Amino acid sequence: MLSPRLFHKILGVALFLFPCCAEGKPAGNWLLPVFGHLVGDGRDEGFMPGMQFPPPFLSRSEDVIRQLEHRISRLEGVLRFKKMITESGGKIFATNGKKADFDTTMKKCKEVGGSIATPRNPGENDAILYFVKDANTYAYLGMKESLIPRKFQFLDGTELNYTNWHLNEPSGKGEEECVEMYTDGTWNDKKCNQNRLIVCQF
CATH class of the missing domain: 3.10.100.10 (Mannose-Binding Protein A, subunit A)
Structure with missing residues (x-):
């Protein structure tokens, strides 16, 4: 599992190397599809302090984290291959x-x-x-x-x-x-x- 520190490092590198993301321009769906069922479907009511998450939500969260880790790992591989990091x-x-x-x-x-x-x-x-x-x-x-x-x-x-x-x-x-x-x-x-x-x- 990626440490939070490494996660943020890779994310920072990605924003640095792909400025379209940092400038708010569409960058395609290279990272966000994993959140498609959580955001923008009318079911997302935001986070509330003290909110109790049911087991299915926690399971989905773990899946999202695993997918993000996989994508970050692939991104790191691409950046190394292209000699950018x-x-x-x-x-x-x-x-x-x-x-x-x-x-x-x-x-x-x-x-x-x-x-x-x-x-x-x-x-x-x-x-x-x-x-x-x-x-x-x-x-x-x-x-x-x-x-x-x-x-x-x-x-x-x-x-x-x-x-x-x-x-x-x-x-x-x-x-x-x-x-x-x-x-x-x-x-x-x-x-x-x-x-x-x-x-x-x-």
């Missing part, structure tokens, strides 16, 4: 293949329940590098320069416990506040207004 250390990384500046990248990732890709060890760095190599372009990472020039930190203000700087980097001396990943997996400090591949983590 990678995984490392319990995190799922995904790209929609689009480019944006740093602030837009953070916004796009947050909109779908994720955050900008932030490698905290070599395995996670490699998971992000997979997309960078595949697209043959650079990607922003979830870290910025602190108030001290050439000293970088995670976006939550904590110190970097893992780094993979390119030779002689960082070199911006306070003028390049963001971090990008090169196609060899090493990092470079860069101005935040350049367009780079969007890679999110969930």
Whole structure:
């Protein structure tokens, strides 16, 4: 059985990779048919606190959950097959293949329940590098320069416990506040207004 955390990660990835769903456009019946007998047939009166569900309802709920798990499992397989997601250390990384500046990248990732890709060890760095190599372009990472020039930190203000700087980097001396990943997996400090591949983590 999928854990609730993994369920939400996969759902976030799906919304990120298939923006039609997030923008309210019809996406076809790829997920909702399993609820067809519960919603829109005049029998659904909504949830009421303290409501006692009869055994047939609970049985139907279990069936719905099993069907959702099956669909999510298939969706995860398709995303892996199409090389749209990678995984490392319990995190799922995904790209929609689009480019944006740093602030837009953070916004796009947050909109779908994720955050900008932030490698905290070599395995996670490699998971992000997979997309960078595949697209043959650079990607922003979830870290910025602190108030001290050439000293970088995670976006939550904590110190970097893992780094993979390119030779002689960082070199911006306070003028390049963001971090990008090169196609060899090493990092470079860069101005935040350049367009780079969007890679999110969930």
